[in-house]
Amino acid sequence: MPRMSWNALCRAALVALGMLLGLVSGAQAEDKALIPVRLRLDWVWQAPQSIFTIAYERGYYRDEGLDVTIDRGYGGLENASALASGNYEFLFGDMSSVILFNAKSPDRKLMSVFTIYDAYLGSVITRAGSGINKPNDLEGKTIGAPLTTGGRTMFPAFAKANGIDESKVNWQTISIQLQDQQFAQGQFDAVASFTTTSLLNLKQLGVPRDKLTIFNFADYGVDLYGSGIVVRSDYVQSNPDVIRKFVRATMRGLTTMLANKVEAIETLKKRDPLLDTSIELDRLNLMIEMTLKRPAVEKFGVGHVDPARVQSSIDTITTVFNVSPVPPPEEIYTDKFIPSDAERMLKF
Numbered sequence: 213m214p215r216m217s218w219n220a221l222c223r224a225a226l227v228a229l230g231m232l233l234g235l236v237s238g239a240q241a242e243d244k245a246l247i248p249v250r251l252r253l254d255w256v257w258q259a260p261q262s263i264f265t266i267a268y269e270r271g272y273y274r275d276e277g278l279d280v281t282i283d284r285g286y287g288g289l290e291n292a293s294a295l296a297s298g299n300y301e302f303l304f305g306d307m308s309s310v311i312l313f314n315a316k317s318p319d320r321k322l323m324s325v326f327t328i329y330d331a332y333l334g335s336v337i338t339r340a341g342s343g344i345n346k347p348n349d350l351e352g353k354t355i356g357a358p359l360t361t362g363g364r365t366m367f368p369a370f371a372k373a374n375g376i377d378e379s380k381v382n383w384q385t386i387s388i389q390l391q392d393q394q395f396a397q398g399q400f401d402a403v404a405s406f407t408t409t410s411l412l413n414l415k416q417l418g419v420p421r422d423k424l425t426i427f428n429f430a431d432y433g434v435d436l437y438g439s440g441i442v443v444r445s446d447y448v449q450s451n452p453d454v455i456r457k458f459v460r461a462t463m464r465g466l467t468t469m470l471a472n473k474v475e476a477i478e479t480l481k482k483r484d485p486l487l488d489t490s491i492e493l494d495r496l497n498l499m500i501e502m503t504l505k506r507p508a509v510e511k512f513g514v515g516h517v518d519p520a521r522v523q524s525s526i527d528t529i530t531t532v533f534n535v536s537p538v539p540p541p542e543e544i545y546t547d548k549f550i551p552s553d554a555e556r557m558l559k560f
Contacts, residue, residue: 323448
């Protein structure tokens with residue numbers, strides 16, 4: 213091979229450098245073109261949130277022109293406040309918290325734009341054989357829970373539906389890190405939580421399901437919608453296209469997660485490497501059974517919302533918590549952003 217002259221080498225080097233700078237500049241321009249948005253999840257890193265992490269890792273949000281940052285959550289109304297304050301553009305949160313927040317904070321309204329869970333996952337879990345065989349057996353007992361957990365937040369609705377005298381229930385406020393561990397050690401009679409959180413945590417702690425009595429709120433008269441995508445009401449007006457893009461990418465994440473559960477868990481483990489894949493797969497399947505394999509979802513698709521059920525939820529929440537003014541349904545939920553009927557039919 214003939215030797216290149218010094219001038220030729222310089223020209224080649226400049227061409228290569230120009231190409232490299234062009235690639236870098238192109239990548240930077242692409243990143244600048246992306247719209248930055250922040251998502252707050254409902255709770256700690258757990259399998260159900262892999263809907264969002266698999267969408268992120270597969271580039272579905274970037275495909276829509278979005279640069280999404282995902283943070284873990286801390287429970288119901290605390291999450292709602294973080295969204296309302298402007299720290300986030302999107303929240304994965306439950307409609308009941310939207311109702312309660314809007315009733316308590318009429319000047320800072322939130323809105324559900326795509327409801328994913330057709331049922332609320334709140335529950336009270338106790339030991340089988342403890343003498344707590346029906347809900348009002350919880351009177352005189354001690355329930356351990358963080359202040360912000362869904363099971364504790366919506367316990368008053370569960371109590372009203374089942375004739376429990378709340379004044380006779382003792383609460384022990386405990387951190388989420390210790391709640392299930394201390395219950396397994398026998399330090400209190402029950403936990404109030406999301407079923408998908410405590411049931412699988414207790415399994416990991418050596419307390420199997422057949423040793424527990426589970427009062428799922430959805431099975432005991434609390435007919436509330438569960439978690440979905442929530443935004444500020446003003447954001448609905450100012451950024452409708454961003455919401456559509458985010459919902460569309462999340463819908464792709466949901467269908468991909470259902471078809472690739474192990475991969476979905478692996479994307480989640482990038483956020484928390486200590487997660488146990490087998491436990492998280494059980495948790496994911498439990499969420500699917502409780503919130504997606506339901507008649508309304510199978511008939512109409514995920515994200516279907518019945519206006520009458522929204523009104524019933526508003527009536528329940530505002531009555532139980534004695535809050536006013538009562539927000540109208542159109543301030544709680546809009547169907548302007550849900551994907552088409554065909555896109556929302558799920559394959560399990």
